[in-house]
Amino acid sequence: MTSFWALTRAQWFGFWRDKQNWFWLLAFPLMFLVLFGFLFRDAGASKSSLTQIGSVAIIDQLPAEAKAQFDNLFEVTKTDDAAAALEEVRKGDVDGAVEQKGNEVILHYSQADQVKAATVRGTLGAFVDGANVAMSGQPPTFTLKAEAAEDDSLKPIQFIAPGLLGWAVAMGATFNAAMPFVTWRTNKLLRRLRLAPMRTESLVSSRLLVSIAVAMIQMGVFLAVGVGLFDLKLTGSWWMAIPLLLCATIAFMAIGLIAGAISKTAEAASGIANVIILPMAFLSGSFIPLDQAPSWLQTIAKFLPLGQLNEGLLDSLVRGEGPGAALMPMVYLLGFAVVFGLIAARLFRWED
Template sequence: MSTFASFKSLSRAMYLGFRRDKGALFFTIVFPLMFLVIFGGVFGNQTTSKAKVIQIGRVTVLDQARAHDGAELGKIMSITGGTDRAAALKKVREGDADAAVEQRGDSVVMHYSAADQVKSGTVRGYMESIVQTANIAVTGRPPTYRMVPEQVEDDSTKAIQFFTPSLLGWALASAGVFGASQTLVTWRTKGILRRLRLSPAPISAVFGARVVVSIGIALAQMALFLAIARLPVFGLKLQDSWWMAIPLVVSGVLAFLSIGMVIGAWAKTQEAAQTVTQLIVLPMAFLGGSFFPLDGAPGWLQALSYVFPLRYLNEGMLNVMMRGLGPSSALPQIGILLGISLAGAVVATRLFRWDAA
């Protein structure tokens, strides 16, 4: 009759119940991962496609540029050769190529379409710079000024870097709140709580089991998220203190469980619990910054976002996993999440009922 034996068997019962619940498995594990794959895929490779340029016949400057610095040029332009001028112009007209370039004496003529002005403008810029470089080279003197382009974003702003922790936060929130509220309502309406009350198992074993199973599921979710995001397709890069996300996840799960316990203690039916859970989790996911970064959001929205525990979890995880902040940077968020857990637990205890009646 030891507390631990009760705790162990209840944990097992809860885990098996979860694992065999296809709906729960889908919504807590697969569904968020689908979002990760879609968001990571859609926003992940937002590099502009290369300019397609057709070279008609011989174009001296272009040949020189390719010979001199072909690899660098290849990153921004794909140049195909062609002798048929009419066919090349037709391709440009139809949008299959961005520009066609030919040489007339000392002039480099670039044919472009007005249909895509951004693209043609880009190609024009490239071509002008190639011509200028050639002109300077002809003088035989080294250039006085150099332009060194540097992108302000480094790898860490790639979409996957944002979406991995944020969507994980959402997944944890919905699994935690749903798990706790559904367990509590179902167990009460089905009379399992009464049955447990009539057994010598301590109540702490009952709740301890729920908490431990939820934390286990959360860590599995985290592992899956990281494993998928680190696939070469998505290319997630973790910063040194990423492991600090583990205590963050644990305290986040506690906060979500306590919210779920409050809902579960209050709600009379499963339907009511489900509705209220959705009403809390979805706005929390949006306003807590799981679906889009809040950095650019208006001030009032940012202020509002701090109402939701998910905001602290997301921010904490972004800081340690992506922004490269130190381990101690997560402590305030952990503290706040634990505070929310405690407050929720107090409220849930006061609302708690053993019986459906």
């Protein structure tokens, strides 16, 4: 135990004396949180751009209440030049162009963007249906009331912060294992430590303790900035993020140990760690939500350790779930840590 605490103390001070660690493991991921937080701070439902060709009675004669709803959904530009309006639609400058011939309302849209086309068709179709009902004087048999599953307090920061926190912790744990061990091996420090009365378990566990402490600091800084600067609201059993991040640190440190074991230089270890973590961050929804991603990509994310971590952080921090929501991701991460930890143990080398 004496050697364990001595190693832990030495590695802790060594970590903070290296200013690059401050940047890459704290300032760099925090920069993404601040950037995305400000970008999406006032994000709301975007309007569809619509060009009105000539007179369109269904738009011009809308009642005041319906006109207010229409203006919230569409940004309308009026023109009498039908050819120019259609050219704007083809170029993608506007989402659609609408004109009226007799009782027929014609919507021109581009097939190049199926999402925008479906949005404009569906929204404008609802107003046409409403006008038909008003003209017939017959009330509709069925009405639709759409409500968001989340309350009004759920802002983009609620989804941004957990994903970026997961990426920051994964990157920190991986690099905290990969870089030091390959450096110590190349400068012969590991050979000296091997000659001392010290077990391999003490060396690795002391580094793990430092990595866990760094992960807790990352969590504290991320949540403080999210809550204080962007009104991040912590719900449910948010404190379950602590044991979840602990399990994640163990899992990603196992990845880092493998990267350090198979690398001959610190640069190679850094490259391997980046090749593993960066694509995994995109595939796991750390930067881009996977709600609209193909089903096969969402399935892949469930098998990735960072995907499990992000899902567990979302459930714990912002979805209001109970403690049980984090248990399955924790079990998965610990199982991942066992398998890859055993591989790292087989590959571990004291010297080149």
